[in-house]
Amino acid sequence: MDDSEHGIVIVGAGPTGLALGAELKRIGVSSLILDRLAVGANTSRAAVIHARTLEVLEPLGVTAELLKEGIVIPTFRIRDRSRILASVSFADLHTKYPFTLMCPQDCTEAILARRLESLGGVVQRPCEVVEIRPGENEVEVQFKSGGEVRTMHAQWVVGCDGMHSIVREQAAIPFLGGAYEESFVLADVEMDWPLGREEVNLFFSGDGLVVVAPLPGNHFRIVASVTEAPPEPSIADFQQILEERGPEKGAMTIHRMAWSSRFHVQHRIAKSMRQGRVLLAGDAAHVHSPAGGQGMNTGIQDAIALAGALKVTLQGNVTALDAWEEKRLEIAHSVVKMTDRMTKMATASSSGVKILRNAVVSIIGHIPFAQHALAEKLSELDNR
Structure with missing residues (x-):
């Protein structure tokens, strides 16, 4: 059994975990990312990147590469067969990115992973978290690696490990909603x-x-x-x-x-995105219909905002994570409500x-x- 100390442990190396780890590195905060897979996923899955995500990723230095790899789509149309019911143009949005970018998730993950590595960060693979034990001043994390069960201690643990989050489950945070x-x-x-x-x-x-x-x-x-x-x-x-x-x-x-x-x-939202020293982001905190392509975008935005909140928390601002949770939960509820309406309306x-x-x-x-x-x-x- 290894017993090591880390400031921030991120569980899950999807877009949310990679964005969080890379942004923390960029702003001078170290973290360790654990992922249960031996290699990253190689399928396209989520493919829509919205304007706000391109904005928040710009300081990280990956937006230009995403634009190079993806294709720009200026229009979203709602149809009943051949009949156009509504055309939504992104062209007059007040942003540097007045469009939707189509870029497969495996490409997005690869770009984020390269940026993480260029900043000196790594993803420890395969490391399957099996138990977390939150305490008042630290969180104990047990994980399987190389056939052994190991233990580490962290100031903060962030669950970026998807809808079936072991972090959320171990922290006993209710995941409210339905299917x-x-x-x-x-x-x-x-x-x-x-x-x-x-x-x-x-x-x-x-x-x-x-x-x-x-x-x-x-x-x-x-x-x-x-x-x-x-x-x-x-x-x-x-x-x-x-x-x-x-x-x-x-x-x-x-x-x-x-x-x-x-x-x-499913359409579910965690009752809280913070419980003591355990935090949730991305699909671990909220899942919903794919209508509108909101999922990966909301998760990446969770992560970038969380990086800043963690930094000022480490500097002594005890209210930063509360403000982050309040804002991100408000956004999650709004997204789930919108995508649920779109899905029920469309079907x-x-x-x-x-x-x-x-x-x-x-x-x-x-x-x-x-x-x-x-x-x-x-x-x-x-x-x-």
């Missing part, structure tokens, strides 16, 4: 697509929602809700979804699938509700102020 009945399927494909590569489209359908977004490398991301997802969603599954829910005219043929997955979505099956929904969205789509407000909300600029 959607629908399953979701996801794929990155090469295909003929009649609507081009300048817009992200959300299609309403009585059969469920489907989102189609361009990705680098001439790929498209497809995300759809389904009643019951097959274990390994196939090209035929996604082709059928597009034909039933997508545009009614134009070539729409999938030629190749890079990868696919299925997942269930409405009643013909009467669908007619009313389409009418309301169409009205919003013709009011410039409402369009701008929605663009601000989606881009997370109202989190400033």
Whole structure:
């Protein structure tokens, strides 16, 4: 058993954990990141980076590289089949980044990991945390590494370890909310697509929602809700979804699938993001529907804000983490509320509700102020 002392231990090396570790290093605070995987994940998963995230990552020095690797999408459209209900332009947002950036999560993680390493940080792999024991002045962390169970002590432990967070579980922090009945399927494909590569489209359908977004490398991301997802969603599954829910005219043929997955979505928020010396960020603190592409963005923003709060806390400001928690919980509740509304609205099956929904969205789509407000909300600029 090793017994070592660390100031800050971060559990989980996804985008949230990597952003937190790198930002702490940049502002002169050391930390140790533990991750249970031997190597980082190599699939694209979350692919949307919003304007506010690009802003908060700018001081870290990774925004330019993200822009180089991703593709800029200036428009988000909501459709009922071929009919455009609303077009949301990001072009007039008050930011240096008036657009949505599509960049696969594995690429985002690689960029954050390189920045962490350039600042002298490392990720300890594979290290599976099995128990944490919070105390008044420190947290004891037990983890498996190299076939042994080891122990370390930290001033602060931050759970960035996802929806099934061992840190949240061990700290006995309630994760409040529920689950959607629908399953979701996801794929990155090469295909003929009649609507081009300048817009992200959300299609309403009585059969469920489907989102189609361009990705680098001439790929498209497809995300759809389904009643019951097959274990390994196939090209035929996604082709059928597009034909039933997508545009009614134009070539729409999938030629190749890079990868696919299925997942269930919950809408939950931790009762608190801080309990003593244990902190939560990202999916460990809040999970929700993928509608609007908010998840990874909210987690990264949690992390960047937390880095600053931890620094001033270490300097003696005992209220900084309380202020951080209050603000980030407020944002989490707002995001979960918005994505829940979008999901329920997009998956409405009643013909009467669908007619009313389409009418309301169409009205919003013709009011410039409402369009701008929605663009601000989606881009997370109202989190400033």
